[in-house]
Amino acid sequence: DIVMTQSPDSLAVSLGERATINCKSSQSVLNRSSNKNCLAWYQQKPGQPPKLLIYWASTRESGVPDRFSGSGSGTDFTLTISSLQAEDVAVYYCQQYYNSPPEYTFGQGTKLEIK
Amino acid sequence: EVQLVESGGDLVQPGGSLRLSCAASGFTFSTYWMHWVRHAPGKGLVWVSRINPHGSDTDLADSVKGRFTISRDNARNTIYLQMSSLRAEDTAVYYCARGPCCGRTTGSFDIWGQGTMVIVSS
Numbered sequence: 447d448i449v450m451t452q453s454p455d456s457l458a459v460s461l462g463e464r465a466t467i468n469c470k471s472s473q474s475v476l477n478r479s480s481n482k483n484c485l486a487w488y489q490q491k492p493g494q495p496p497k498l499l500i501y502w503a504s505t506r507e508s509g510v511p512d513r514f515s516g517s518g519s520g521t522d523f524t525l526t527i528s529s530l531q532a533e534d535v536a537v538y539y540c541q542q543y544y545n546s547p548p549e550y551t552f553g554q555g556t557k558l559e560i561k
Numbered sequence: 562e563v564q565l566v567e568s569g570g571d572l573v574q575p576g577g578s579l580r581l582s583c584a585a586s587g588f589t590f591s592t593y594w595m596h597w598v599r600h601a602p603g604k605g606l607v608w609v610s611r612i613n614p615h616g617s618d619t620d621l622a623d624s625v626k627g628r629f630t631i632s633r634d635n636a637r638n639t640i641y642l643q644m645s646s647l648r649a650e651d652t653a654v655y656y657c658a659r660g661p662c663c664g665r666t667t668g669s670f671d672i673w674g675q676g677t678m679v680i681v682s683s
Contacts, residue, residue, distance in 0.1 A: 477667065486669035488606075495656050495673035496598075496606065507671065539606055543667055548620050550596070550608035 448472055448542050452553035458561040465527040467556045469540035474520045477544060484544035487516055487525045490555075491536045499538075500525065527558075535559055563587035563672055565657050570677030573647055577681070581642040583657030583674055591615075591635040594660030596670060597642050599653035607653075611660060612640060625651075647681045654678050 449472040459465040475484045483503035488496035498507045500516035503523055513528045527534055540553040569581040583595070597609040610621045610631040619631050628647075633640040640657060654676040661668030 484667060488670075490606075495676055496658075496670075497673070498669055498671045501669040501671075541606075541669065543669055548608070548611060549622070550598075550611075552606040552608070554605045 448475070448545055448549060448551050450540055450542055450551050450553040452538075452540060452556050454556060455554070456557040456559070458559045459527075459530045460561045461532065462529050463561075465530050465534070465558055467525045467538050467540075467558070469518075469523040469525070469553050471521045471523075471542055475542045475544035476520050483519050483523070484542055485516075485518070485523050486541045486543065487514075488539045488541065488552075489534075489536045490539065496539065530558075530560070532560060563659075565659065565672055565674035567655065567657055567674045567677035570655065570679045572680045572682065574683050575648060575681055577647050578643070578645040579647065579679060581644070581655055581677055581679070583640045583642075585638045585640075585659075588659075588672075589662075590638040593662040594666070594668075595633065595640045596658045596660050597631065597640075598656045598658055598670070598673075599651075600656065600676070601650070601653040604653075609655070610642065613666075614662070644679070647679075649681050652679060652681045 451470045453468045485503040487500040490496045504516045515526050517524050537555045537557050539555050564586045566584045596611045612619045612631045616633045630643040656676045657674045658670035659672040
């Protein structure tokens with residue numbers, strides 16, 4: 447089983463400042479045949495479904511503002527919001543989609559608030 | 562507009578059954594993997610099940626194996642989650658989500674429905 451662990455559990459950042467969320471997997475999620483990391487980031491606001499932000503660890507979904515970026519490889523990944531906006535208040539989840547049989551494990555979530 | 566709309570959530574007693582539906586529109590439904598994901602109150606997201614574009618290949622999380630079944634009707638652009646032997650711990654918002662298409666198996670979930678609430682309680 448692949449376990450996804452996010453840090454921190456919660457984060458308060460001032461408007462305009464950088465926010466960084468980390469995600470660590472218990473084993474590598476790098477697909478060696480494609481050389482792609484099977485890692486996605488989602489944003490979930492209260493009362494709304496999750497929204498895909500980043501896939502393959504660093505590819506931004508269409509329509510997602512470029513202040514959101516993803517990085518990392520293997521077991522360690524980061525979601526960065528370069529300049530926090532009020533509308534970015536949400537819970538953020540990482541997810542692996544690497545293994546078979548599938549688990550599609552999510553991290554426990556990181557709650558992002560305004561300081 | 563690409564859209565997923567879930568329905569069928571309800572209050573059900575422990576041991577009971579329920580069928581959830583997810584109607585898709587705005588895309589070529591029959592070419593996409595589809596998933597169910599649940600979100601229990603105060604907890605994180607948990608993947609439940611997936612089904613391939615043709616409906617011939619399905620997978621279930623260990624926590625629901627033997628109790629839940631996923632299926633799809635491509636003529637109706639709809640997937641289903643048949644849930645039986647329901648337990649209190651199945652209480653959650655159930656989302657359907659779109660996976661990869663066009664021959665790919667591996668991928669993230671790019672479209673999500675608004676969810677339907679299932680409450681298992683006596």
